[in-house]
Amino acid sequence: MSDQAAEAAEWAATPDDYAERMARAAREAVAAGLSGVLVTPGPDLFWLCGYRPTAITERLTLLVLTPETEPHLLVPALERPDAEAAPGAGAVRVTDWSDGQDPYAAAAGLLRPHGRYGVSDAAWALHLLGLQEALPLTAYRALTTALPMLRAVKDEHEVARLAAAGAAADATYEDILGVRFAGRRETEVAADLARLLREHGHSQVDFTVVGSGPNGANPHHEAGDRVIRDGDMVVLDFGGLKDGYGSDTTRTVHVGPPTDEERRVHDLVRTAQQAAFEAVRPGVSCQEIDRVARAVITDGGYGDHFIHRTGHGIGVTTHEPPYLVEGEEQPLVPGMCFSIEPGVYLPGRFGVRIEDIVTCTAEGGRRLNGTPHELAVVA
Numbered sequence: 001m002s003d004q005a006a007e008a009a010e011w012a013a014t015p016d017d018y019a020e021r022m023a024r025a026a027r028e029a030v031a032a033g034l035s036g037v038l039v040t041p042g043p044d045l046f047w048l049c050g051y052r053p054t055a056i057t058e059r060l061t062l063l064v065l066t067p068e069t070e071p072h073l074l075v076p077a078l079e080r081p082d083a084e085a086a087p088g089a090g091a092v093r094v095t096d097w098s099d100g101q102d103p104y105a106a107a108a109g110l111l112r113p114h115g116r117y118g119v120s121d122a123a124w125a126l127h128l129l130g131l132q133e134a135l136p137l138t139a140y141r142a143l144t145t146a147l148p149m150l151r152a153v154k155d156e157h158e159v160a161r162l163a164a165a166g167a168a169a170d171a172t173y174e175d176i177l178g179v180r181f182a183g184r185r186e187t188e189v190a191a192d193l194a195r196l197l198r199e200h201g202h203s204q205v206d207f208t209v210v211g212s213g214p215n216g217a218n219p220h221h222e223a224g225d226r227v228i229r230d231g232d233m234v235v236l237d238f239g240g241l242k243d244g245y246g247s248d249t250t251r252t253v254h255v256g257p258p259t260d261e262e263r264r265v266h267d268l269v270r271t272a273q274q275a276a277f278e279a280v281r282p283g284v285s286c287q288e289i290d291r292v293a294r295a296v297i298t299d300g301g302y303g304d305h306f307i308h309r310t311g312h313g314i315g316v317t318t319h320e321p322p323y324l325v326e327g328e329e330q331p332l333v334p335g336m337c338f339s340i341e342p343g344v345y346l347p348g349r350f351g352v353r354i355e356d357i358v359t360c361t362a363e364g365g366r367r368l369n370g371t372p373h374e375l376a377v378v379a
Contacts, residue, residue, distance in 0.1 A: 011157045018049050018088030019071075026065045028147050035115035036066035037143065038131075042122025043317045044143060046244075047151055049088035053079060060103035060127050063092070064110045072110050074103070104134040113137055118146035148321040152313055153335040159359055159368075161245035162314065162337050166357050166368035168200035169239055169247035173371050176236065181228045181255050181378045186210040190223035193238045202240045202247070206318050209237035209250075216252070216351035219308055219343060230256045233266075233350035234378075235343075239318050246318040248339055249369045250355035253376045265302065265344050266352050266375045272296035272342040273354045273373065276310060276324075280340075280358060280365030286328040293342040302344045311339040314357055332360045337368070 025037045025048060039045045041056045045063055051073070053061060059076040061083075070093050075083045077096040084094050097106045108131070111117070116139045119128060128140060143150060154162065175196050181189060190208040197205050211221040212228040216235040228234060232255045239248035252266060276293035290310040297306045311324035314337055322330050322338060341355030356369040 011160065013050060013087060013157075015088055015090040019091035021048050022063075022065050022071045022088075022091065025147070025150060026067045028150060029065070029118055030067050032118070032146050033116065034118050034141070034146060035112050036064060037118045037120075037147070038111075038123070038140075039063040039065070039120045039143075040123040040127060042120055043315075043320070044120040044122065044151070047316050049073065049086060049092055051083055051086035051088065054082060058124075058126060059099075060097070060107065060130070062107050062110075062127070064107070069110075074107055074110065076103075102134075104130040107131060108134040111135055111138060115139075116141070118143045144321060149330065149333075151315050152321050153333050154315060154337055154359070155335065158245065158315065159335065159337065161243050162247075162357060162359070163368045165202070165239075165242040165245050165247035166249065167370075168197065168202060168242050169249045170369055170371045171200045172196040172238065173236070173249065173251055177253070177376055177378055179378075181212075181232075181234060181253070182230045183227065185225050185227055186212055186215070186223040187225060189228070189234075189236075193236065197238065197240055197247075200242075202242045204241040205238075206240040206246075207238060209235060211235040211237075211351060212255075213350060214348050217345040217347050217349060219345060219351070219353065228255060233258070233262055233352065235351050235353055237353065237355065241316075241318075244316055246314045246316070248314055248318050248355065248357060249371070250341055250343075250353045251371060251373075251376065252352045252354065253378045255378055257377065258375060262350065262352075263375060265346075265350075268297060268300040268302065269342055269344055269352045269354050270373045271300075273340055273356070276340045276342065277356070277358060277365050277367065280332060280360055282334055282360060282362060283331050286322050286324045286330050286332065287326050289324045289332075289340065290326055290328075293340070297342060297344060305344045305346060306342060307345060308343065310342055311358075313338045334360050334362050336360045 064072045193208040210223040213232040237250040272293040279292045309325035313320045343353035345351040
């Protein structure tokens with residue numbers, strides 16, 4: 001195990017870390033013209049205070065963060081022991097409500113009657129509507145819209161965990177190159193990927209895309225019963241969570257020798273991915289990274305076949321802000337971690353995508369994936 005991997009495995013956020021995250025969320029809410037932040041179960045709640053309910057039910061759980069009061073976590077009475085055992089509970093005042101009581105009336109006492117609040121994206125409509133009924137003059141905005149950079153800038157420990165997750169995904173890719181592709185169904189190779197991710201330390205597998213031949217022209221193709229054949233290009237996109245942080249990598253392999261056109265398209269995508277990586281530095285806008293990758297593919301004659309954004313943020317979820325896409329003017333900041341994954345998709349024929357997770361540093365970009373970008377030939 002590398003020193004960095006060992007550090008990532010040993011590190012856990014402290015109560016002080018959680019207290020600072022919650023205080024920062026409250027400060028950023030004020031700067032965005034909000035009264036505070038309301039967080040229900042999901043990745044925001046886990047990141048802010050370390051609490052992940054054992055079961056997400058219709059019972060209201062709500063973290064309230066405002067600049068004028070201490071953090072307050074309202075939970076169902078039967079779940080209070082679990083909430084109080086969360087690693088960040090020491091920085092939060094925990095109160096409860098019991099079945100038969102109105103949880104929205106309890107929550108209303110923690111909010112301003114005319115307040116404007118950012119609400120976590122994972123909030124159920126049931127809960128948001130209940131809050132609106134209890135406080136009809138309040139207003140709400142989704143956190144991704146109101147505070148898109150809340151979780152986007154990682155500290156050194158978070159980057160270390162992302163790097164460890166990336167290394168585990170790299171080991172998975174290296175191992176998958178040794179399995180048989182030809183004559184097997186996509187689902188069988190996908191099962192191999194899931195097994196290998198877990199063997200290399202992932203606690204959660206989020207996706208195992210195996211797009212062979214014409215299926216590779218669908219960027220989010222789910223592995224199916226198609227039998228992989230000699231001569232197929234195969235897109236492999238896989239990732240999940242290791243020690244609470246995400247991995248996400250894509251490599252494209254070929255079963256047997258590729259044609260000249262297949263190699264040419266793969267080289268074009270590889271050039272676009274490298275150009276986008278080299279453009280990463282503090283102050284460059286997210287959309288500029290997309291423009292750099294897109295220009296390479298357009299100049300190569302395949303611009304109409306690059307049909308998605310160049311990248312997305314990653315952290316305690318595998319997709320989160322920032323997004324590398326036209327129109328996103330947010331400048332890159334050291335500590336941001338995101339994918340760079342240009343692709344070319346030729347309907348009915350094949351697709352190519354190459355993806356690394358990259359972190360922005362003061363000096364430029366640093367890859368968190370290290371497997372080769374060359375077109376690997378598999379059996």
